[in-house]
Amino acid sequence: MAQINPSILSADFSRLAEEAKAVEGADWLHVDVMDNHFVPNLTLGTPVVESLARATDIPLDCHLMIEEPDRWAPQYVEAGAGSVTFHVEAAAAPVRLAREIRAKGARASMALKPATPVEPYEDLLPELDMLLIMTVEPGFGGQAFLDIMLPKIRRTRELIAKHGLELWLQVDGGVSATTIERCAEAGADVFVAGSAVYGTDDPAAAVRMLRNQADEATGSAAWACGH
Ligand SMILES: O=C(CO)[C@H](O)[C@H](O)COP(=O)(O)O
Numbered sequence: 001m002a003q004i005n006p007s008i009l010s011a012d013f014s015r016l017a018e019e020a021k022a023v024e025g026a027d028w029l030h031v032d033v034m035d036n037h038f039v040p041n042l043t044l045g046t047p048v049v050e051s052l053a054r055a056t057d058i059p060l061d062c063h064l065m066i067e068e069p070d071r072w073a074p075q076y077v078e079a080g081a082g083s084v085t086f087h088v089e090a091a092a093a094p095v096r097l098a099r100e101i102r103a104k105g106a107r108a109s110m111a112l113k114p115a116t117p118v119e120p121y122e123d124l125l126p127e128l129d130m131l132l133i134m135t136v137e138p139g140f141g142g143q144a145f146l147d148i149m150l151p152k153i154r155r156t157r158e159l160i161a162k163h164g165l166e167l168w169l170q171v172d173g174g175v176s177a178t179t180i181e182r183c184a185e186a187g188a189d190v191f192v193a194g195s196a197v198y199g200t201d202d203p204a205a206a207v208r209m210l211r212n213q214a215d216e217a218t219g220s221a222a223w224a225c226g227h
């Protein structure tokens with residue numbers, strides 16, 4: 001079944017606990033950490049992650065858009081994240097970092113910006129629990145989905161099948177009722193949605209609708225035969 005991870009980047013930051021409750025039934029809560037260096041935006045850090053982890057039973061999926069993830073990512077596991085994603089463009093030693101995140105008890109995930117190809121990282125995939133393919137340039141919510149990323153999603157799904165991996169394939173950026181089916185058909189199975197969830201009157205219903213759409217599209221997709 002498809003997993004839907006609402007992004008609190010599009011929530012009201014003054015009411016984060018309530019906003020987390022508003023998406024009950026979501027698989028993970030996606031927490032975008034931005035440092036004003038790796039991306040031109042600044043959001044939150046470990047104190048807010050610690051508070052959120054206490055405020056909700058939904059596991060936290062922390063997407064670190066920061067410089068020096070080798071130095072900071074382990075602290076997000078200690079703060080309560082169940083999954084920690086670092087950007088390969090910023091990591092000095094991605095294999096060591098993925099192993100450290102796993103050793104500390106969280107799922108290890110690596111993100112690729114739109115211009116970063118997946119092929120150079122084929123041999124690293126067994127070290128990861130999830131690969132995140134950005135479908136917008138990271139930094140802001142509410143941007144238009146980049147269709148040109150669909151071939152990369154397809155190629156990544158083929159690599160996962162070729163190596164028989166359990167790796168989850170996440171897409172993030174511009175995922176909505178009009179784009180989620182294309183992502184699912186291409187091979188994504190974890191979907192981050194910010195504005196498409198928090199921009200509606202009923203965020204929990206939006207999560208359910210997106211999941212249904214993704215499941216239907218996956219059901220008719222060639223890559224999912226026997227999945
Ligand atoms: O990582 C991100 C931006 O860098 C966000 O997770 C993403 O943009 C979610 O927002 P939306 O669904 O509105 O595009």
Ligand SMILES: [Fe+2]
Binds near residue numbers: 007030031032172192
């Ligand atoms: Fe994100």
